[in-house]
Amino acid sequence: MSLLQSSHWPFLIDVYFFLGGLAGGAFVIATVAGLVGSRLYRDVVRAGYYVALLALIPCPLILIVDLGVPGRFLNMMKTFNPQSPMSMGSWALAVFGLCVGLAALFTLIEDLQRKNLSNQKLIVGVIGGVFGFFVAAYPGVLLGATARPLWTNGHALGALFLAVGASTAAAAIALILTLAGRAAGEGATAIRRMTVLALLIQALSIVVFIVAVQGAGSAASDRALALLLSGPFKMTFWVGAIIVGTVVPLLLGLADLKRPSLALSAVTALLVLVGGFLVKYVVMAAGQA
Amino acid sequence: MARTLAMFTDTSLCIGCRACQVACKQWNELGPEVPDWTGSYQNHTHFTDKTFRLVRFFEAPGAAPNGDLAWLLMSDVCKHCADAGCLNACPTGAIYRTEHGTVNINQDVCNGCRYCVSACPFGVVSFNEQTGTATKCTFCNDRIHNGLGPACAKACPTESIQFGFRDDLVVKAQKRVETLKGMGFKEAQLYGADSKGFLGGLNAFFLLLGKPETYGLPVNPKLPQKNIFVDSLLSIGSAVLVGVGALMAFRSRGDGKEG
Ligand code: SF4
Ligand code: SF4
Numbered sequence: 214m215s216l217l218q219s220s221h222w223p224f225l226i227d228v229y230f231f232l233g234g235l236a237g238g239a240f241v242i243a244t245v246a247g248l249v250g251s252r253l254y255r256d257v258v259r260a261g262y263y264v265a266l267l268a269l270i271p272c273p274l275i276l277i278v279d280l281g282v283p284g285r286f287l288n289m290m291k292t293f294n295p296q297s298p299m300s301m302g303s304w305a306l307a308v309f310g311l312c313v314g315l316a317a318l319f320t321l322i323e324d325l326q327r328k329n330l331s332n333q334k335l336i337v338g339v340i341g342g343v344f345g346f347f348v349a350a351y352p353g354v355l356l357g358a359t360a361r362p363l364w365t366n367g368h369a370l371g372a373l374f375l376a377v378g379a380s381t382a383a384a385a386i387a388l389i390l391t392l393a394g395r396a397a398g399e400g401a402t403a404i405r406r407m408t409v410l411a412l413l414i415q416a417l418s419i420v421v422f423i424v425a426v427q428g429a430g431s432a433a434s435d436r437a438l439a440l441l442l443s444g445p446f447k448m449t450f451w452v453g454a455i456i457v458g459t460v461v462p463l464l465l466g467l468a469d470l471k472r473p474s475l476a477l478s479a480v481t482a483l484l485v486l487v488g489g490f491l492v493k494y495v496v497m498a499a500g501q502a
Numbered sequence: 503m504a505r506t507l508a509m510f511t512d513t514s515l516c517i518g519c520r521a522c523q524v525a526c527k528q529w530n531e532l533g534p535e536v537p538d539w540t541g542s543y544q545n546h547t548h549f550t551d552k553t554f555r556l557v558r559f560f561e562a563p564g565a566a567p568n569g570d571l572a573w574l575l576m577s578d579v580c581k582h583c584a585d586a587g588c589l590n591a592c593p594t595g596a597i598y599r600t601e602h603g604t605v606n607i608n609q610d611v612c613n614g615c616r617y618c619v620s621a622c623p624f625g626v627v628s629f630n631e632q633t634g635t636a637t638k639c640t641f642c643n644d645r646i647h648n649g650l651g652p653a654c655a656k657a658c659p660t661e662s663i664q665f666g667f668r669d670d671l672v673v674k675a676q677k678r679v680e681t682l683k684g685m686g687f688k689e690a691q692l693y694g695a696d697s698k699g700f701l702g703g704l705n706a707f708f709l710l711l712g713k714p715e716t717y718g719l720p721v722n723p724k725l726p727q728k729n730i731f732v733d734s735l736l737s738i739g740s741a742v743l744v745g746v747g748a749l750m751a752f753r754s755r756g757d758g759k760e761g
Contacts, residue, residue: 288611
């Protein structure tokens with residue numbers, strides 16, 4: 214019998230991984246939209262930076278709560294350990310937080326004073342975009358750098374978490390535009406295209422992940438994979454993460470691009486958000502079981 | 503750096519008395535726990551925040567020299583790996599290496615993130631819910647810095663646990679394997695003695711009477727952080743796809759076609 218132990222990270226950490234990915238994805242999308250056309254895609258840029266801010270605010274709180282003693286979080290800010298994705302991630306989170314705050318502030322100033330700060334936003338956006346990608350991906354790399362059989366053999370978890378960040382962010386922005394009555398604009402069409410593309414990358418990453426664990430071929434990795442694919446997590450994985458969370462919204466999203474409909478957009482976006490969370494949740498739960 | 507210290511656990515001498523496990527608990531003031539019923543003499547099933555030395559019992563059919571069932575014993579402990587997954591993982595620097603080559607967790611610095619628990623290839627690090635910190639065998643840090651060996655080695659009545667300089671102990675262990683092979687224990691082998699082998703060698707290494715699998719040990723444990731490079735490359739690949747995808751999505755203007 215193997216002695217491997219589990220960190221037993223609680224549900225809140227899944228929420229953090231989800232929100233961090235959402236914030237990173239939304240920031241990157243806002244930045245790219247601003248680069249391509251800051252006036253044409255004004256709605257997307259605004260929504261993206263605000264979503265990033267809202268998603269990021271709970272993140273440090275979650276991490277602090279998880280540690281039990283609040284002041285202890287600071288211990289992470291006293292060292293810099295490139296070997297530890299957790300150390301690098303907490304630094305990236307700090308820098309990204311700064312960029313998100315600035316981008317949201319610039320957006321707010323624009324909204325209130327009708328000024329044009331797109332140059333300032335571009336600089337913060339490009340720097341913050343790099344860290345946004347990092348914040349979205351590092352949890353997957355962090356899991357890969359453990360001895361847990363499902364994670365250590367998966368190799369594509371960083372890629373997958375980043376893709377989920379992008380798809381859920383696109384969905385969140387699309388949902389906001391739909392609710393705000395801007396579903397017909399250029400931005401809304403583009404963000405729906407983005408959702409579909411991100412879902413494709415998400416699906417690809419899931420396949421690479423499964424194939425990699427399968428290919429590891431050790432008794433431990435086979436057992437871990439069976440937990441996910443045919444064991445206690447099979448419903449959450451196949452029905453939740455794969456069918457409802459990835460395949461169905463992919464088909465709906467494609468249909469929505471052909472013949473746009475408010476209801477279809479909203480349902481697609483909701484499914485992507487739920488599915489993206491379930492992907493991260495099930496990877497965490499099955500990997501720790 | 504001083505000469506590396508090590509513990510050599512020769513499982514062929516172990517009689518399963520668990521004096522080491524008790525001595526460890528006493529010296530380190532680890533306190534009582536509710537026992538696990540395992541169906542054998544083993545208690546507990548895993549390392550815990552109050553069990554740093556754990557005598558494990560295995561019934562291995564066909565593993566005895568005459569082909570009979572063998573009753574194998576292993577007094578297990580933190581390996582104080584030369585390349586330690588726990589140490590690399592720690593984001594606070596709480597886990598450090600001493601001048602003797604051992605690996606310790608500074609309880610005042612640990613912030614309770616539990617990353618090291620998942621990062622140890624042997625399931626050694628345990629989380630203490632009371633203190634909210636990670637704990638494990640310290641190689642009796644206080645004792646070895648005062649000229650004493652670890653409490654477990656001191657207590658062992660059969661010298662199954664030996665303490666000393668690593669290079670001396672490895673030579674001794676290799677001789678012991680030859681002796682045992684001569685006695686008919688064909689599977690006698692060292693685990694973690696080779697400093698060019700896995701994890702750069704273990705500073706607590708073992709002599710086993712069977713394959714590592716028989717003892718539930720990983721055959722070729724790898725340093726978890728070895729994955730960071732490939733996993734990061736794949737993440738960058740995904741980031742490029744997302745970035746290009748976003749450019750495509752926003753550049754093809756409302757004509758409905760992908761561009
Ligand atoms: S056995 Fe585990 S806890 Fe001990 S040094 Fe190695 S990685 Fe760290
Ligand atoms: S639980 Fe403590 S010792 Fe373990 S990695 Fe986190 S900070 Fe370091």
